[in-house]
Amino acid sequence: xxxxxxLFFGLVFPATALLAQPSNDTLEIYNVNPWVSGGxxxxxxxxxIIGLPKVKDKERLTELELERLLRTGxxxxxxxGLTQDPAKRENAHQVSDFFMYGTASMPFLLFLDRKVRKDYxxxxxxxxxxxxLTSNLYTYSPLGxxxxxxxxxxAFYEEVPVSERQSGNMRNSFYSGxxxxxxxxxxxxxxxxxxxxxxxxxxRWLLFGAATLPTxxxxxxxxxxxxxxxxxAIAGGLIGAGMGILIPELHRKFQNRVxxxxxxxxxxxNLGLIWVF
Numbered sequence: 001x002x003x004x005x006x007l008f009f010g011l012v013f014p015a016t017a018l019l020a021q022p023s024n025d026t027l028e029i030y031n032v033n034p035w036v037s038g039g040x041x042x043x044x045x046x047x048x049i050i051g052l053p054k055v056k057d058k059e060r061l062t063e064l065e066l067e068r069l070l071r072t073g074x075x076x077x078x079x080x081g082l083t084q085d086p087a088k089r090e091n092a093h094q095v096s097d098f099f100m101y102g103t104a105s106m107p108f109l110l111f112l113d114r115k116v117r118k119d120y121x122x123x124x125x126x127x128x129x130x131x132x133l134t135s136n137l138y139t140y141s142p143l144g145x146x147x148x149x150x151x152x153x154x155a156f157y158e159e160v161p162v163s164e165r166q167s168g169n170m171r172n173s174f175y176s177g178x179x180x181x182x183x184x185x186x187x188x189x190x191x192x193x194x195x196x197x198x199x200x201x202x203x204r205w206l207l208f209g210a211a212t213l214p215t216x217x218x219x220x221x222x223x224x225x226x227x228x229x230x231x232x233a234i235a236g237g238l239i240g241a242g243m244g245i246l247i248p249e250l251h252r253k254f255q256n257r258v259x260x261x262x263x264x265x266x267x268x269x270n271l272g273l274i275w276v277f
Contacts, residue, residue, distance in 0.1 A: 029195050030251040032122035037129040044132025051139040055146055058168035061155060066165055069156055078229040081153040086160055092224035099221065100178045103214040104131075104185035107192070115196045127188055130247040134184045134240060138177045143239065145172035154226040176228045176236030182218040183240030186211035191248045215241065 074082065107127050110116045116123055138144045150173040155165045190207035197204060219233035228236075 029119065030122055030126060030248065031254040032126050032251055034121070034125055037122075037125040041125065041128035041132045044129070044136050048132065048135040048139050051136070051146075055139055055144075055172060056169045058149070058171045060168050061151075061166045061170055063162070063166075066155065066162070069151055070158070074156075074229065078231055081223055081226070081229040082156055084153070084224055084226055086154075086157050086226060088224065089154070089226045092221045093227065096178055096218050096221035096225060096227075099214050099218045100182045103182045103218075106185055107189050110189065110192055113193070113196065116192065123192060126248060126251055130184060130188055130243055133247065134180060134243040135177075137239065137243065138175070138180060143175065143235075145174065148174045150174040150229075150232070152227055153223070153229060157226065173228050174232045174235065175239060176219065176222050176233045178222050178227070179215060179219045179233045179236030180240035180243075183211070183215040183237045184244040186214050187241040187244030188248065189244075191245045195248065195252060211241070211244075212237075 107123075110123055111120050140146060142148075149171045152170045152173040154160055155170040157165070187208065190211040193207055194204045215237045219230075219237055222228045222233050223230060
């Protein structure tokens with residue numbers, strides 16, 4: 001919820017200010033309808049604000065469930081989630097917050113790019129839309145914790161107080177929202193720079209490689225914080241990266257798709273609407 005308001009004031013208000021300024025520049029990269037993207041962002045913000053507390057307020061774990069967890073364990077790939085030091089979990093959690101908020105805020109830097117600056121209103125609204133859709137995917141989709149109950153690693157650690165292990169939020173391990181949010185911000189930034197700078201050639205693809213660094217860091221930290229197993233972090237990274245790339249790409253695909261064509265001939269004048277594939 002804090003991320004929504006932080007990015008809302010940082011992106012939408014500057015975008016609104018730019019909206020009021022006349023510009024002779026024409027949009028070349030993305031087709032962004034401010035009413036549609038802004039509406040999706042606002043509605044998505046509201047639905048996430050009312051939905052996220054419900055996700056966290058699941059039924060508390062019983063002592064019988066905790067005992068069953070210790071007997072069943074986890075698969076070999078996720079074993080690293082059960083070999084961490086619980087005493088270091090809070091520090092890892094705080095550092096992961098820092099990386100998440102920092103990376104999710106990096107698209108602010110697009111305003112410094114001369115090519116992007118003239119379209120900053122559209123890029124800002126597109127990012128606001130991306131945040132809303134990514135957050136609601138976590139809160140409401142069948143992929144997220146609303147429909148999937150998976151115990152967090154912390155629930156398996158007997159040295160942690162039982163009252164903490166029994167929290168209903170212990171059922172929300174899949175998938176990692178922190179990693180998804182980090183990947184969303186990093187890959188959105190990489191995607192926009194990639195689209196605005198074709199002159200960089202193949203070097204543009206290094207942007208996506210750079211976006212994986214904070215994503216992988218947060219994934220590692222969330223495992224260290226006993227919040228998620230490796231598979232939860234990997235899934236969050238893939239989903240966040242997918243949304244960060246997909247939303248701009250969809251806006252790009254719709255750019256210059258519709259054209260109006262006028263013609264004159266013996267039979268008279270004609271006017272046609274062409275959808276370009």
